[in-house]
Amino acid sequence: MKAILGRPNFDDATSYTFSFAEEILEWCRQAKIDVVELAKGEAVRERVEEQLKKGTDLFIFYDHGDEGALIGQDERPVIDLSNCHWLADKEVYTLACLSARTLGAEIWRRGGKYWGYTEVVGFTTDALKEFKEAFNCGFLYMFIEGAPHEDALNKARETFDRLASELVSQGKIMAAIYMRKNGESLVAYNTHEPGENSGGSGGGCLLGLLKAPLGIFKGLFRKG
Amino acid sequence: MGDEKILKDAVMRYLEKKERNDPGWKLYLGRESLSAAQLRERLQKDKKLWKEIRQWADALAVDMFNEGSKKIESNSGTP
Numbered sequence: 001m002k003a004i005l006g007r008p009n010f011d012d013a014t015s016y017t018f019s020f021a022e023e024i025l026e027w028c029r030q031a032k033i034d035v036v037e038l039a040k041g042e043a044v045r046e047r048v049e050e051q052l053k054k055g056t057d058l059f060i061f062y063d064h065g066d067e068g069a070l071i072g073q074d075e076r077p078v079i080d081l082s083n084c085h086w087l088a089d090k091e092v093y094t095l096a097c098l099s100a101r102t103l104g105a106e107i108w109r110r111g112g113k114y115w116g117y118t119e120v121v122g123f124t125t126d127a128l129k130e131f132k133e134a135f136n137c138g139f140l141y142m143f144i145e146g147a148p149h150e151d152a153l154n155k156a157r158e159t160f161d162r163l164a165s166e167l168v169s170q171g172k173i174m175a176a177i178y179m180r181k182n183g184e185s186l187v188a189y190n191t192h193e194p195g196e197n198s199g200g201s202g203g204g205c206l207l208g209l210l211k212a213p214l215g216i217f218k219g220l221f222r223k224g
Numbered sequence: 225m226g227d228e229k230i231l232k233d234a235v236m237r238y239l240e241k242k243e244r245n246d247p248g249w250k251l252y253l254g255r256e257s258l259s260a261a262q263l264r265e266r267l268q269k270d271k272k273l274w275k276e277i278r279q280w281a282d283a284l285a286v287d288m289f290n291e292g293s294k295k296i297e298s299n300s301g302t303p
Contacts, residue, residue: 011255012252012257013252013254013257064254064255097254098254120253121253121254122252122254123252124249124250124251124252125248125249125250125252126242126246126249164284164287165287165288165291168288173238173281174238174239174242174263174277176284177280177281177284178251178280180280180284180287181276181280181283184283
C-alpha cells in the first residue's frame with residue numbers, strides 16, 4: 001500500500017496534531033506501508049498534488065480543515081473541491097475539523113472513502129495522550145489490524161466513549177466533553193452515506209428522550 | 225432555568241479551579257485556543273458554546289446511566 005501523510009505545523013493546535021501524527025508514521029513504517037511524509041513546508045498544495053499524481057492508495061492529513069478543504073502549512077487549501085478529483089477512488093484519513101461535511105461527501109461521491117469529522121474538533125492539554133489515542137485509533141484498526149471499515153468505525157466510537165468515561169473519572173471534565181463530541185462527529189463515508197444515520201452511540205437522539213436531572217452533572221464538575 | 229444556572233455555576237467553579245491548578249491548560253477548538261479564564265469569559269456571553277457544552281454534559285450523563293445499567297445486568301446473577 002502507498003500512502004501520503006501531510007502534517008503542517010504552523011500554530012499551537014497543529015504543533016500538537018503534528019506530534020499525534022508521529023505515531024501514524026511509525027505504524028506505517030512498521031506495517032511496511034510505503035509512506036511519503038509531507039511535513040511543515042512540504043505540506044502545501046503543489047507538493048501534495050505532485051505526490052498524488054504519482055499515485056497513492058491512502059491520503060492521511062493532520063490537521064486544520066473547513067467544510068470544503070484541508071489546510072496546508074501556508075494556510076491555503078492543499079485539497080479542496082477543485083482538486084479533490086485526485087482522491088477519487090482513494091482513501092482519506094484525517095482529523096481536520098468539519099471537512100467530512102462537504103469535501104468528504106464529494107470524495108465519497110467520486111468513489112473514495114473518507115474518515116473524518118463533521119464538526120469542529122476539540123481537545124484539551126490535560127488529556128493529550130487520550131486524544132492522540134482517539135484520533136489515531138481508526139488508523140490502527142483499519143490499516144494495521146486490518147479491520148473492515150464498519151467494524152473500525154464502531155470500535156473507534158467505543159474507544160472515544162471509553163476514553164470520555166475515563167476522563168470523567170480523572171476529573172478532566174472538559175476533556176471528556178470534547179472526547180464525547182468528537183466521537184459523535186466521526187464519520188466513515190463508505191460504511192454509511194453522507195447525511196445517513198451512521199449508527200453512532202446516539203447520545204443526541206437519546207437527549208431528546210431522556211431529560212436527566214441536571215443535578216447529576218453538577219457532580220461531574222466538582223472533580224478536578 | 226434555575227437548574228441551568230446551577231450547572232453553569234458548577235462549570236464556572238470547575239474552570240476557576242482548573243485555572244489555579246493547571247495555569248497552562250487550554251481548550252483547542254479548531255484554530256481557536258482558550259485558557260480556562262478565557263473559556264469562563266466566553267461562556268458568559270457565547271450562548272452557542274454554552275449550549276454545546278451543556279449538550280455534551282447531558283450526553284455524558286446518559287452514558288453514566290447506560291454504564292450503570294450494564295453493570296446492574298452483569299451483576300444480576302449474584303445475590
